Amino acid sequence: MRYSVLATAILLIMGSSLSAEAAEPMDDLRGPIEQAIRILKDPKYNDLVMKDQQRMEVMSVIKKIFSFNEISKRALGRNWRKFNLQQRQVFEKTFADFLGYTYFKKIRDSYQGENVIFLSQEKISDIKALVKTKIPRKNNEIPLDYRMLRKKGKWQVYDVIIEGVSLVKNYRTQFKKILGKESPDQLIDRMRKKIVEQREQDKISS
Amino acid sequence: MKIFFPILLLFLFWLNSADGVSIAQSAEDSVNASGRLDRQSQVTAESLNNHSPTYSTESDDEDFEEEDSDYLYEDEEDESESYASDPLKPWNNVMFHFNDKFYFWILKPIGRGYRAIMPDMVRIGVQNFFLNLSTPTRFVNCLLQGKGGDAEIEFARFLTNTTIGFLGFLDPAKAFHDLNKKDEDLGQTLGVWGVDNGWYIIMPFLGPSTVRDSAGRFGDMFLNPLYYLEPVQLSTGVWAFEKINDISFRIGDYETIKEAAFDPYESIRDGYLQRRASKVGR
Numbered sequence: 174m175r176y177s178v179l180a181t182a183i184l185l186i187m188g189s190s191l192s193a194e195a196a197e198p199m200d201d202l203r204g205p206i207e208q209a210i211r212i213l214k215d216p217k218y219n220d221l222v223m224k225d226q227q228r229m230e231v232m233s234v235i236k237k238i239f240s241f242n243e244i245s246k247r248a249l250g251r252n253w254r255k256f257n258l259q260q261r262q263v264f265e266k267t268f269a270d271f272l273g274y275t276y277f278k279k280i281r282d283s284y285q286g287e288n289v290i291f292l293s294q295e296k297i298s299d300i301k302a303l304v305k306t307k308i309p310r311k312n313n314e315i316p317l318d319y320r321m322l323r324k325k326g327k328w329q330v331y332d333v334i335i336e337g338v339s340l341v342k343n344y345r346t347q348f349k350k351i352l353g354k355e356s357p358d359q360l361i362d363r364m365r366k367k368i369v370e371q372r373e374q375d376k377i378s379s
Numbered sequence: 380m381k382i383f384f385p386i387l388l389l390f391l392f393w394l395n396s397a398d399g400v401s402i403a404q405s406a407e408d409s410v411n412a413s414g415r416l417d418r419q420s421q422v423t424a425e426s427l428n429n430h431s432p433t434y435s436t437e438s439d440d441e442d443f444e445e446e447d448s449d450y451l452y453e454d455e456e457d458e459s460e461s462y463a464s465d466p467l468k469p470w471n472n473v474m475f476h477f478n479d480k481f482y483f484w485i486l487k488p489i490g491r492g493y494r495a496i497m498p499d500m501v502r503i504g505v506q507n508f509f510l511n512l513s514t515p516t517r518f519v520n521c522l523l524q525g526k527g528g529d530a531e532i533e534f535a536r537f538l539t540n541t542t543i544g545f546l547g548f549l550d551p552a553k554a555f556h557d558l559n560k561k562d563e564d565l566g567q568t569l570g571v572w573g574v575d576n577g578w579y580i581i582m583p584f585l586g587p588s589t590v591r592d593s594a595g596r597f598g599d600m601f602l603n604p605l606y607y608l609e610p611v612q613l614s615t616g617v618w619a620f621e622k623i624n625d626i627s628f629r630i631g632d633y634e635t636i637k638e639a640a641f642d643p644y645e646s647i648r649d650g651y652l653q654r655r656a657s658k659v660g661r
Contacts, residue, residue, distance in 0.1 A: 337657025346649040
């Protein structure tokens with residue numbers, strides 16, 4: 174009995190030290206994604222009044238694993254240089270809010286209790302990886318891949334690829350077009366307006 | 380009507396086969412030749428000039444040093460494969476709005492009504508049935524791309540689903556053998572063979588496409604048994620039914636894309652090109 178306790182303790186210590194040493198991108202991703210799904214499934218949020226709170230909870234989990242700094246930088250590409258320090262910070266925050274609103278709404282509206290299936294991880298380099306997942310649905314499945322970057326020993330998502338379409342690249346082409354005509358402040362303003370718009374639509378539909 | 384489509388495609392191909400310089404040249408010529416083409420050809424020449432600098436690197440790169448400027452270079456890496464120039468933008472813009480209205484005024488209400496009266500099981504069955512019918516397209520294109528294994532899977536799926544799947548209404552090949560449909564078409568085959576997208580073009584009713592993919596769609600038409608249904612009205616009717624059944628699963632998707640976009644036209648263009656590029660690469 175005593176031996177087995179000891180053995181378990183040793184195993185636990187070894188196990189934890191092993192996992193700390195070789196942090197795998199897929200393992201880092203799995204926790205927060207599954208936690209977000211648990212929040213989505215939680216019946217206590219069924220009431221529409223709780224919707225905002227649910228969104229904030231999901232976002233706080235997502236922010237642990239998504240690097241909105243990297244996402245913003247890459248969505249702006251070369252245009253990132255047109256933004257001064259303060260504009261960069263504002264952009265990053267507003268873009269995160271915008272993505273949170275837009276995609277949370279979509280996911281909440283169409284979520285039917287699906288689970289995410291983690292398929293594989295590909296290490297592209299020491300600091301870059303691609304984690305492939307899929308979401309099985311009634312009559313099809315949606316492939317969802319995460320591009321991840323290791324920063325200070327922690328894997329973070331910097332792009333999501335839905336059915337072969339990179340979200341970051343999609344926004345980059347749009348921002349490039351807009352910033353060809355408008356200033357960074359105007360772009361940030363556009364984004365704020367869209368958030369307000371969506372909030373109002375939400376109120377009408379709920 | 381059936382003859383109009385191939386002629387349009389041939390015309391586009393002819394335009395498209397000339398390289399950028401000579402198109403710009405001929406665009407200039409036509410400006411001189413006829414005043415009516417003035418605006419159109421200027422747009423053509425302009426957009427041709429516009430897209431060329433994307434390939435050249437900006438000269439002010441050197442004076443921008445940041446410890447972590449990886450994001451700058453990655454931008455350029457993935458631009459080329461999913462690229463198509465957009466000299467037909469004036470036409471495309473009109474078609475974009477046309478399709479937008481067509482969706483909201485006609486397709487969506489019909490799709491919604493259809494979804495309301497048809498049980499899920501029936502809708503999925505109908506979808507399976509049409510997918511099974513289009514097996515020849517996927518099978519031939521697997522072969523054309525040298526994917527023998529995938530062609531076998533398509534063949535096995537067809538046999539299984541047509542027999543014990545009740546003419547394709549059920550999908551036992553997927554349910555019991557985990558045989559997934561191989562999403563191949565002629566546009567992808569051409570892509571695998573190294574044919575570029577050509578111009579981006581939005582088709583009325585059909586939505587975004589490129590010259591290559593339109594040619595592919597045209598070729599694939601002959602591999603679909605529905606094309607051989609007589610009379611034409613019946614063939615068109617069945618085709619419309621298939622589209623309505625399809626759309627009944629996707630109501631809301633278009634709205635989401637539009638809501639998530641700052642420039643819906645560009646977002647959909649890029650989304651289409653990226654998705655196609657990823658399919659060609661698979």
